[in-house]
Amino acid sequence: MREEEAYQDLAALFAAEDRKMDPKPFVAGVMGKVRRRTLRRKLVIFGVGTVGAAVAALQVPKLFGEWITVDNTIVSAISTAQQQAGMQAGLLSTTNPLWIGIAAMVVFSLAAVATMERA
Amino acid sequence: MRTDPDLAAEAARGSETAFAELVRRHQARVRGMARRLTGSEAGGDDIAQMTFLTAWQKIGTYRGGTFSAWICTICWREFLQVRRRTRPEIEFDETAEIIPFERPSDAQDDKMDLTRALEQLSEAQRVCVVMCVAAGLSHREAAEATGWPLGTVKSHVLRGVEALRKHLAKPEVA
Structure with missing residues (x-):
């Protein structure tokens, strides 16, 4: 006989x-917290990712500038967009399609x- | 019906529905365990909730085996963390004698016989009885969860069950 x-x-x-014990309120409580945590995590990832991407994008012209074989139009387009961003952030999207x-x-x-990311 | 490992795999891929099903299936076991370890319904449910939130974060680390043992191990760790915060002066010792629950005296009257009998055990016996008898873990699973030697767990379960039966048989308790 097993012990x-x-x-x-x-x-x-x-x-x-x-x-x-009634399972419903407990399950609802746990899943509510799970959803809130997931949402918060997605927002943080998206926010931080956006800032990181923006910083990285600003470095692209410098990176491409040292790479002679790369089409100069990309570099000049991004540089132009960067300058425009500094001067006319509101008009940026209408003036440079590449950006x-x-x-x-x-x-x-x-x-x-962010959507695929799980807690 | 989908098995626990199937649901866990789905949950690991991000399915909240699958995880909710796991919570529904195991909530009674985990809440029961946490309530009996803490001696408090509210405190136990808090630990049970933390257990499932930790499980959601770590579901990707579940590598098959008995899901109940996996979730009960998390519950035990959550309990230890709370215990260290609330009662740092008492180091856990599996050889320790009776350490009563801290509870207001007026709550005693409402206690069920089983819970009251459980309170009479030493803390180590109570832990082993709660894990093996109430939560349904095997002795080996309980030993792995607590980190105690298998022989120690078996001994505590044996003595704990014996003492529990004795308390339940008393006319003023039963």
Whole structure:
């Protein structure tokens, strides 16, 4: 006989006591906290990621500038966008389509990562 | 019906529905364990909630085996953390004699026989009885969860069950 079987009667008493507990409020409470934590995590990842991507994007012209074989139009376009961002942040998106494309890709990637990310 | 490992795998991929099902399945076991370890319903439910939140964060580390043993191990660790914060003066000792719960005296009257009998055990016996008898872990699983030698766990369960039966058989308790 297994040792555990020696106290089946007591185990049944404990189990009967446990069955009296109402699971619904507890499960709802736990899952509410899980969802809040997940949302908070996604917001933090998205926020930090966006800032990081913005900082990285600002370094692109410098990086490409030292790379002679890269098409100069990309470098000049980003540099122009950078300057415009400093002067006319509100008009940026309408004046440089390449910048819009880069920003869209960054936002799309970050959104995908943040959405797939689990707590 | 999906098995616990299947649900855990889904939860690890981000399924909150699968995790909610795991919580629903195991909440009684974990709450019961936490309540009996702390001797308090509210305190026990707080620990049980922390247990499931930790489980959600670490669900990716679950590598099969009995899910109940995995979740009860987390519950035991959460209990120890709370215990260290609230009663740092009493170091846990599996050889220690009776350490009563700290509770207001007027709560005693409402206690059920089983819980009252459980309170009469030494803390180590109570832990082993709660894990093996109430939560349904095997002796080996309880030994792995607590880090105590298997022989020690077996001995505490044996003596604890014996004492529990004795207390339950008393006319003023039973």
